Amino acid sequence: MLYGTLIFAALYYLLPLYVMVMTSLKGMPEIRLGNIFAPPMEITFEPWVKAWSQACTGLNCDGLSRGFWNSVRITVPSTLISILIASVNGYALANWKFKGADIFFTILIVGAFIPYQVMIYPIVIVLREMGIYGTLTGLILVHSIFGMPILTLLFRNYFTSLPEELFKAARIDGAGFWQIYFRIMLPMSLPIFVVAMILQITGIWNDFLFGVVFTRPEYYPMTVQLNNIVNSVQGVKEYNVNMAATLLTGAVPLIVYFVSGRLFVRGIAAGAVKG
Amino acid sequence: MTGQKTHAGRPNKLFRNLNAKIASIPMILTAVVIFLGGTVWTITYSFTNSKLLPRLKFVGLDQYDRLWDAPRWVISIQNLAIYGILMLIFSLVIGFVLAALMDQKIRFENTFRTIYLYPFALSFIVTGLVWQWVLNPEYGIQSVIRAAGWTSFDFDPLYTADIVIYGILIAALWQGTGLVMCLLLAGLRGIDEDIWKASRIDGIPMWKTYLFIVIPMMRPVFITTLVIIASGIVRVYDLVVAQTSGGPGIASEVPAKYVYDYMFQAQNLGQGFAASTMMLLTVAIIIVPWAYLEFGGRKRA
Numbered sequence: 001m002l003y004g005t006l007i008f009a010a011l012y013y014l015l016p017l018y019v020m021v022m023t024s025l026k027g028m029p030e031i032r033l034g035n036i037f038a039p040p041m042e043i044t045f046e047p048w049v050k051a052w053s054q055a056c057t058g059l060n061c062d063g064l065s066r067g068f069w070n071s072v073r074i075t076v077p078s079t080l081i082s083i084l085i086a087s088v089n090g091y092a093l094a095n096w097k098f099k100g101a102d103i104f105f106t107i108l109i110v111g112a113f114i115p116y117q118v119m120i121y122p123i124v125i126v127l128r129e130m131g132i133y134g135t136l137t138g139l140i141l142v143h144s145i146f147g148m149p150i151l152t153l154l155f156r157n158y159f160t161s162l163p164e165e166l167f168k169a170a171r172i173d174g175a176g177f178w179q180i181y182f183r184i185m186l187p188m189s190l191p192i193f194v195v196a197m198i199l200q201i202t203g204i205w206n207d208f209l210f211g212v213v214f215t216r217p218e219y220y221p222m223t224v225q226l227n228n229i230v231n232s233v234q235g236v237k238e239y240n241v242n243m244a245a246t247l248l249t250g251a252v253p254l255i256v257y258f259v260s261g262r263l264f265v266r267g268i269a270a271g272a273v274k275g
Numbered sequence: 276m277t278g279q280k281t282h283a284g285r286p287n288k289l290f291r292n293l294n295a296k297i298a299s300i301p302m303i304l305t306a307v308v309i310f311l312g313g314t315v316w317t318i319t320y321s322f323t324n325s326k327l328l329p330r331l332k333f334v335g336l337d338q339y340d341r342l343w344d345a346p347r348w349v350i351s352i353q354n355l356a357i358y359g360i361l362m363l364i365f366s367l368v369i370g371f372v373l374a375a376l377m378d379q380k381i382r383f384e385n386t387f388r389t390i391y392l393y394p395f396a397l398s399f400i401v402t403g404l405v406w407q408w409v410l411n412p413e414y415g416i417q418s419v420i421r422a423a424g425w426t427s428f429d430f431d432p433l434y435t436a437d438i439v440i441y442g443i444l445i446a447a448l449w450q451g452t453g454l455v456m457c458l459l460l461a462g463l464r465g466i467d468e469d470i471w472k473a474s475r476i477d478g479i480p481m482w483k484t485y486l487f488i489v490i491p492m493m494r495p496v497f498i499t500t501l502v503i504i505a506s507g508i509v510r511v512y513d514l515v516v517a518q519t520s521g522g523p524g525i526a527s528e529v530p531a532k533y534v535y536d537y538m539f540q541a542q543n544l545g546q547g548f549a550a551s552t553m554m555l556l557t558v559a560i561i562i563v564p565w566a567y568l569e570f571g572g573r574k575r576a
Contacts, residue, residue: 006376010390013449016405017393023408035419036408089302096295104299104306111310113506115558117534117551119313121320121329121544126308145305152302177294206398208513213539223400227517230404243408250401257396261389264396268454269461 024048024244031239047240051248055241057228058217064245066218067225070136071205071252074221078140079200082147083193089148090155091181095167105152112149120213127214134216142214143204151196158192159185195267198260202253222249314555321548329544338549348550351528354440358529359508361444362451366504367497369448370455375485377456378463388460392453399450403517406446407433433519436526443511443518443527450514451507455500462496463489509558530554 019036024047026040034041053063060066093101123142127133132141162185170180211221220228226249230242257264324334342348373391377384394402409415412431420428432442466489474484490497512531519527530550538547 002376002379002381006373006381006387009373010387013390013394013453016409016449019409020405031414035422036411036414037419085301088298092295092298096292096298098292098295098299101295101299104303107306107310108302111306111314113502113558114310114314115510115531115551115554117510117531118317118555119309120535120551121538121548122313122316123309125329145309148302148305177298202396206400208398208400208516209535213535223398223513226404227400230407231517231520239408239414242404246401246404250397253396253398254393257393258389261385265388265392265457268395268457 020243020247024240024247026240028236028238028240044240047238047244048248050238051229051241051245055229055245057220057225057232060217064222064225064229064248067220067222068248070215070219070225071222073136074139074143074211075201075204078143078147078204079197081140082144082151082200083196085144086148086151086196087155087186087189087193088181089152090157091159091185092177093152093156094159095180096177105156108149109153116146116209120209124213133214134219136215136219139210139214139219139221142210143207146210147200147203150199154196154199155189155192158189162188191263194260194263198256198264198267201256202264205252317548318552318555321545321552323545323548325544325548327542327544334545338545339553342546342549342553347525347528348530348533350525351530351533354527354529355508355511357440358444358447358511359505361441362447362508363501363504365444365448366452366455367500369452370500371459371490373452373456374459374463377460388457391456394450395453397450399511399513400517402446402450403443403514406442406449407518410442410445434523436523439519439523439527443514446518447511447514451504455504458496458500458503459493462493465496466492505561506558509554509561 022039023031023036025043025045026034027042027044027046030041051063052065052068054061055063057067092098093105124133127138127141130138132138166184167180170184175183205221206223207221208223208227211224215221215224226245229245320329320331321338322333322335323330324332324337377387381387410417410431410433412418412434417428417430420430432438432445470488470492471484474488479488510531511529512535515521515527515529515532521528521532531554534547534551534554536547537543537550
């Protein structure tokens with residue numbers, strides 16, 4: 001009974017993945033004939049090749065590879081910048097609190113719950129004024145900004161949980177703000193950095209809204225490109241190519257999730273349950 | 276005169292903890308310029324008749340009148356209400372049942388947890404496209420069951436206006452319940468073993484222990500989970516774009532999509548701003564008090 005329910009639920013969660021993989025390995029004639037749950041009679045990797053290097057979005061027909069590299073070029077710097085800034089913010093909030101800091105922090109946290117739609121247009125204007133609207137730089141900046149609330153919270157809570165004596169001893173020895181950060185805080189904080197990295201990589205890679213609003217088509221991240229490939233109105237729908245494209249887009253966060261397994265879970269729980 | 280005084284005596288207050296202040300500049304700028312400034316800006320311009328470009332020509336509540344007269348907006352709100360209420364109920368119930376089952380010292384716990392949680396690693400775009408495929412009436416569940424002999428079987432939520440929002444709900448639950456399960460499992464693990472022992476000795480049935488003792492004790496975890504689910508609900512956008520593009524017709528429109536379409540496609544900024552201000556209002560009423568209780572009010576030692 002217990003295991004029956006668990007296995008039944010597991011089947012529901014696994015079914016779409018199974019269907020995706022099966023469909024992506026079939027040829028189009030077989031898809032038109034059979035049902036989506038049947039395993040392929042003849043396995044072909046052609047849809048995968050096509051999704052990666054030939055599928056069309058708008059005028060470009062170089063497949064998802066373009067979007068993949070855009071996503072890499074967006075995710076890597078955004079992750080690094082947001083973690084760097086948020087860890088210093090969190091450290092300042094935890095150990096060097098100045099008057100008024102709490103107010104900014106509260107605005108930041110409340111801001112995290114405000115629908116992004118409310119802030120999108122003002123950001124468009126700011127980016128346009130800075131001359132980086134539509135570029136990768138602009139999008140990287142946006143991701144760094146929106147990563148700040150949750151990451152700052154995460155780091156602040158972690159740094160406050162470290163023993164205060166360490167910090168005090170270092171201050172008595174005359175160490176300053178940056179010295180304490182680099183010599184004491186950083187080396188002790190590997191776990192939280194890993195957690196923050198997982199959250200940011202998966203979050204930024206999976207983003208759609210910011211990608212579509214803040215970049216031009218040649219810089220579209222993979223998610224936007226995927227949606228354009230699959231939901232394009234023209235031509236015959238190539239379901240096998242679409243499913244291969246979907247799997248390719250989901251591959252990076254899935255790999256991060258499978259490799260980091262427990263840490264991912266802990267990261268989610270820590271980022272959410274602990275206030 | 277006053278300037279000289281501060282230089283002569285102790286250092287200016289402004290320069291105390293200078294490094295911490297410098298380090299906090301990104302946070303301060305984000306909080307004030309983007310979160311506060313951006314919000315105020317949008318609210319202000321929601322009272323103007325901005326079309327292609329934002330301009331400060333105030334028209335009072337005109338944009339809001341027009342908004343609530345638009346069938347598409349009314350449908351968006353209805354959809355959000357249905358989706359939101361069902362999403363909250365089902366993800367909490369399913370998530371809690373799964374968490375409670377997982378908490379029974381089962382074997383292969385890691386395997387099960389991995390299976391339930393992996394959809395959460397996927398984007399809404401991927402989720403939407405997968406379920407678009409599974410629910411495709413020509414190839415998906417409907418066709419399979421019809422082929423098995425039940426020829427009158429109907430199940431094509433994504434192509435039927437009345438039930439399309441439930442099709443989206445199925446995908447959203449698939450993506451999100453794993454996270455709820457994970458959070459609630461963490462909460463269950465925090466409950467003292469002795470409580471279970473005591474209720475067993477007293478002969479209280481298990482379901483009663485859950486309902487009247489354990490769940491009330493998990494209140495903080497439930498609140499956090501609620502806030503997370505709720506803020507996701509108001510923002511729902513990608514999933515609808517990927518699964519139905521708002522169709523059939525306008526049957527699966529949601530507020531976030533309305534805002535985007537009016538700002539960036541219909542070039543009717545005033546409408547977009549008014550709609551997004553309404554979204555903000557919803558969130559302010561529902562989420563901010565919770566968030567404040569959770570994160571802002573409590574000071575950590």
